Amino acid sequence: MLDDLDRRILRQLQADPTLSTADLAARCRITAATCWRRLERMQSSGIVRGQEAVIDWAALGYAVEVSLRVTLDKTQPRGFDELIAAAREVPEVLEIQTFLGRVDLRLSVIARDMAHYQQVYRDRILTLPHIADIEALMLISRVKSDEALPI
Template sequence: MQVDDTDRRILRQLQAEPDASVADLADRAGVTPATFARRLERMRAGGVLRAIREEVDWRALGYGVEVSLRITLDKTEARAFDEFIAAAREVPEVISIGTFLGRVDARLLVIARDMADYQHIYRDKILTLPHMTDIEALMQVATIKDAQSVPL
């Protein structure tokens, strides 16, 4: 799908303040609300926009610890990736799963209320995941940049 300058203006405004009203976003993008809505629908149909969703701040719910786990899997086992991912999806505290090519096969982003909670999650839920041969934990200290927007 081709995205023109007007579409880019609309996307910039939507990224900047997704919870603003259509009328405000359209005004900021320099188009009418009807044009804004029509172009938004066209970009959804074209796959440029996948969804508009709410984001829950897990820190506000009492989760104060974030740990990134780098996992190496047993590559001699044919179903290692599938079985590991299926089991990791069942751990509620795992909020993100990514797979990679290279020395590290997967990354899990795990949240916990505190270090004692993390220790429980790690021992009882993470270490029981199948096919792991190595695991490295990286404790996040600060978030410097967490942009969900793309340069337009």
């Protein structure tokens, strides 16, 4: 599926997604036209889904991150979908993950401080539908956070 040239392009793109096609091509030692065609092919096949700005929410004044492990009340047939739809509407929920096992969902929640977190928790999280149990894990430090793939 991917050859060595595709991998080289992806490594350089992950290292600096702001590179122009010409600069990316130069770093990969290929022509800009070849680089552009390869990128277009990887985008159309879904390998490269897009480029986005990664904003440091801590730099914007958010100092608290909590991982909430949620167990769903499984007595309602549409409970799962309704819970996810409602959680998507909470601006402080950055990520929603679903699991098989004892825990059904994980919500990653940010807040400016503990008082703000308490408000979000009481007013927005506890009012989400179909929750049977919540376990909160307060983030102490992020040891590794890497979006780059080992290509």
